[in-house]
Amino acid sequence: MNTLAEENYLKSIYHLSLNAENVSTNQLAAFINTKASSVTDMLKKLADKGLINYTPYQGVTLSKAGEKIAVNIIRKHRLWEYFLVEKLDFKWDEVHEMAEEMEHISSNELIDRLDKFMGYPKHDPHGDPIPDCNGLFKIHNLKPVSAIGVHEGGVICGVRDHSPAFLQYLEKQSLIIGKKITVKEINEFDRSVILQTAGKELQISREVANNLLIAL
Amino acid sequence: MNTLAEENYLKSIYHLSLNAENVSTNQLAAFINTKASSVTDMLKKLADKGLINYTPYQGVTLSKAGEKIAVNIIRKHRLWEYFLVEKLDFKWDEVHEMAEEMEHISSNELIDRLDKFMGYPKHDPHGDPIPDCNGLFKIHNLKPVSAIGVHEGGVICGVRDHSPAFLQYLEKQSLIIGKKITVKEINEFDRSVILQTAGKELQISREVANNLLIAL
DNA sequence: AAATAAATTTAGACAAGTCTAAATTTATTA
DNA sequence: TAATAAATTTAGACTTGTCTAAATTTATTT
Ligand SMILES: [Mn+2]
Ligand SMILES: [Mn+2]
Ligand SMILES: [Mn+2]
Ligand SMILES: [Mn+2]
Numbered sequence: 235m236n237t238l239a240e241e242n243y244l245k246s247i248y249h250l251s252l253n254a255e256n257v258s259t260n261q262l263a264a265f266i267n268t269k270a271s272s273v274t275d276m277l278k279k280l281a282d283k284g285l286i287n288y289t290p291y292q293g294v295t296l297s298k299a300g301e302k303i304a305v306n307i308i309r310k311h312r313l314w315e316y317f318l319v320e321k322l323d324f325k326w327d328e329v330h331e332m333a334e335e336m337e338h339i340s341s342n343e344l345i346d347r348l349d350k351f352m353g354y355p356k357h358d359p360h361g362d363p364i365p366d367c368n369g370l371f372k373i374h375n376l377k378p379v380s381a382i383g384v385h386e387g388g389v390i391c392g393v394r395d396h397s398p399a400f401l402q403y404l405e406k407q408s409l410i411i412g413k414k415i416t417v418k419e420i421n422e423f424d425r426s427v428i429l430q431t432a433g434k435e436l437q438i439s440r441e442v443a444n445n446l447l448i449a450l
Numbered sequence: 451m452n453t454l455a456e457e458n459y460l461k462s463i464y465h466l467s468l469n470a471e472n473v474s475t476n477q478l479a480a481f482i483n484t485k486a487s488s489v490t491d492m493l494k495k496l497a498d499k500g501l502i503n504y505t506p507y508q509g510v511t512l513s514k515a516g517e518k519i520a521v522n523i524i525r526k527h528r529l530w531e532y533f534l535v536e537k538l539d540f541k542w543d544e545v546h547e548m549a550e551e552m553e554h555i556s557s558n559e560l561i562d563r564l565d566k567f568m569g570y571p572k573h574d575p576h577g578d579p580i581p582d583c584n585g586l587f588k589i590h591n592l593k594p595v596s597a598i599g600v601h602e603g604g605v606i607c608g609v610r611d612h613s614p615a616f617l618q619y620l621e622k623q624s625l626i627i628g629k630k631i632t633v634k635e636i637n638e639f640d641r642s643v644i645l646q647t648a649g650k651e652l653q654i655s656r657e658v659a660n661n662l663l664i665a666l
Numbered sequence: 667a668a669a670t671a672a673a674t675t676t677a678g679a680c681a682a683g684t685c686t687a688a689a690t691t692t693a694t695t696a
Numbered sequence: 697t698a699a700t701a702a703a704t705t706t707a708g709a710c711t712t713g714t715c716t717a718a719a720t721t722t723a724t725t726t
Contacts (some may be wrong), residue, residue: 239713259674272714274675279712291674291721322563332557339551347538455683475704488684490705495682507691507704 236283238338241307242266243276244285245337247296248304256293302369309365310345311337312358317348319359326359327401342367360401361392361411361447377450379417379427380443387416387430388448395445407436409446452499454554457523458482459492460501461553463512464520472509518585525581526561527553528574533564535575542575543617558583576617577608577627577663593666595633595643596659603632603646604664611661623652625662 236244246265250257259277263270281288285300296304314336318329339345346367349355358364365371376392390413393400404410408431418435419428425440438446452460462481466473475493479486497504501516512520530552534545555561562583565571574580581587592608606629609616620626624647634651635644641656654662 237712260672268713269715270674271676271716275713318560322560322567324563332555332560335555335557339548339555341548341551344534344538344548347540351538453682476702484683485685486704487686487706491683 235340236285236303239276240280240283240285241303241338243273243280244296244300244304245307245311247286247294248301248308251296256295258293261293305365305369305371306342307337309367309369310339312362312364313345313348313352313355315358315360316352316355316364320352320355325401325405327398327405329359330396330398357411359411360396361390374449376447378444379415379429379438379446379448380425380440382417382448382450384417384420386450387414388450389414390446391449392447393445394447400442400445403442404446407438409438415448451556452501452519455492456496456499456501457519457554459489459496460512460516460520461523461527463502463510464517464524467512472511474509477509521581521585521587522558523553525583525585526555528578528580529561529564529568529571531574531576532568532571532580536568536571541617541621543614543621545575546612546614573627575627576612577606590665592663594660595631595645595654595662595664596641596656598633598664598666600633600636602666603630604666605630606662607665608663609661610663616658616661619658620662623654625654631664 243262243266246262247257250261250265254261259270259273262273262277266273277286277288277294280286280300281294285297285303286294287297288294311333314333315329318324318332319326324332349364349367354366355364361376363371363374374391377388378394382388390409390411392411393404409415413431416430417427418430420426421428421437425443426437427440427443428435428437459478459482462478463473466477466481470477475486475489478489478493482489493502493504493510496502496516497510500513501519502510502512504510527549530549531545534540534548535542540548565580565583570582571580577592579587579590590607593604594610598604606625606627608627609620625631625645629647632646633643634646636642637644637653641659642653643656643659644651644653
């Protein structure tokens, strides 16, 4: 099997691949919080194992085999997050770090039974889709609030920033998954957004609007 | 915090300490499945950290700090085993290896909530006591079936051998936790034991009798 | 097209944990 | 008690994953 470090690299390459065709050494180094030279070493190792496509100086993509492993780890991560929130009553800003450890528990039988135990949830506490036991899931097509115009709106279905600080802020504003919102006004000066939600009206910064995802 | 290897050594020293005042280097090496020289290296490290009392050539005991860590890992191990059997429907012979990984998930908040979620169970699937969040538990005073005489009996409350093969055998014979048994006869030749259980009678080898624990 | 800057890789080192082989200490036996 | 055996430790090496500093490659500017 693969080491914990290998799994973390594969998962990171997967996440970074969503925003860039080829993932660069420096991107990975920043994301994983390590040095570029360490990344190079690991990329060689993963390439030897056939888990990535690596051409020196040109960045990497996941191979089919590598992607399968990455998706499986993401499946585990999201199922454990769901478990922590739904069964153990943690808040959505408290579970990520624990799931970072739990995603490396190796047994697939375990994770499949956990999935069944919870009724095959489709989304984790942050709105991210949970791959099924075959690695299949719908990449939902969400837009940041900052990308829609006045009088448009939708349902909050995800977040881009998963930091506890951001999640706590959203919770305090009742901007939680499933909430219906409409853009009422966009401030010309700082592009902050005034939202209309059930009952009340509230203002969010451009920064927040960029990181809050809705389905139209 | 402590590394995975350190945690495994502390746990092993704890288990071996139950049968011997001082735990020897070779005992540990055999138990952990490593070489004596590796054990020596780790013992120095644990002694430097103040987690064990180590005098070269004389074996080790856990310090108060080391024991606390060991008991906490055992608590996690047993709670996860209970979870796997009671919530995810694994059989008692299937859970040990998974729990060996899960016991290293670091969060104590997580394990305390898991404990609460399951209703604060007192014993794991193999009958072993689960330490509470303060590390307290009753070491129950069990006897192997091989240690009692004819016409004596009790309730099955634990096993000495935790191997899948042994556990599967017991299950097949319906010799499970909570079962009431009485010794009906002891074969003089091979010291095998004939048991009377609810309804039927069955014979077990000396080997099995040695590893099956009962409360009188 | 040079020159410079940025990105990436290579070289050499280090810590953790393990191993084999050799040296040392403790226990056992004659 | 001296010799031998068993247990333990030390010495030196190896792997994984990391780091810093130097070398190399690619990209960007003049
Ligand atoms: Mn997460
Ligand atoms: Mn999540
Ligand atoms: Mn176990
Ligand atoms: Mn157990």
